Amino acid sequence: MAPLSPGSPAPPLEACGIDNKNSCPTIWFCARMAPSKTHRARNDPMAPISRRTLLGAAAALPLAAPALAAYPEQPVRVVVPWNAGGLADVLIRILAQPLSAALGQSVVIENRPGANGAVGTQAVARAAPDGHTLILANAETHAINPLIYPRLAYNAVSDFTPVTLFARGPFALILRPGLGAEDLAGFLGLVRSRPGQVSFASWGIGSTSHLAMEALAQQAGLQMLHVPFTGAAPASTAVFGGQVDCMFLNAGPAEALARDGKARILALGAAERLDLLPNTPTMIELGVPVESGNWFGLLGPARMPASIAQRLATVMAEALAAPALRAAFRGQAAIPAATSPEETGRFIAQDAARWASVVRDLNIRLE
Incomplete structure (x- = not known):
């Protein structure tokens, strides 16, 4: 396939409201910027897990008690909309055991690849909104697919309930x-x-x-x-x-x-060197201002009770705070992070806006 031709330049840096090169949560990429301008967003929802995040999530649980009384009643299924063996698949399998222990039910991982993640994502959009079926989402399923598939069978916003972001992978x-x-x-x-x-x-x-x-x-x-x-x-x-x-x-x-x-x-393509590859420079260090990678999160179907989304986000944050799990993530060159359902929804919307100009420049459309 011939390379796609470049289009017009990206919006100016100021449009994204970012000024700190050490705090950018978006591992999509920051091309067309001078190395000194590589950045992260203010109020970074993908920053390392903080004590405040855990306490805030826990504080919300008493309000949700009635809806949580019977949840989960059966195994929780996480659909991975890609082939087995990729980073997303590996990370969620690392998380499955601690999540199962915390929820008191098995966490079953199901791979349903196809159409850049659209096949499995569509299946979850149509599932019962009871918290027993979740999608492992990333930039492709919820930011890029809506831009490149004119007849996408799901709405990335209205068909889903945000739960949490849990990692980024340069x-x-x-x-x-x-x-x-x-x-x-x-x-x-x-x-x-x-x-x-x-x-x-x-x-x-x-x-x-x-x-x-x-x-x-x-x-x-x-x-x-x-x-x-x-x-x-x-x-x-x-x-x-x-x-x-x-x-x-x-x-x-x-x-x-x-x-x-x-x-x-x-x-x-990271903002800084990784523990797993301490001797490998970033492209930014080498004078090429391109940052590339992905983020990973969990979402449920639309109309899933907020109490269940909060319960899942809290359990995920607690699992991600464990030193052994964080070490396992680092062994995959993944950076753990946890967000609330509200932060997750805002982040995905912002990421979709950032991708829009990139896809438009490349003029990508798929059936």
């Missing part, structure tokens, strides 16, 4: 063995010398991995060939197998590939 730029670039500068020079010939994989048209590379191409003046796959696993397999040249991959799986000698990591 991307790493990886190359296939033998491509011939030793660092980011060498890679950019290589791509410029072969316009339209260097290929990149993604886990689907309009996915965050796709748009992150398009952002890099816009920022650095590159022409690349997009090769979409149906998931992160087949996309990364194509890279380390030598069929595709590069991709943006979640940093945890990227670290494992690099450790096994299957791929080279050039740089991180």
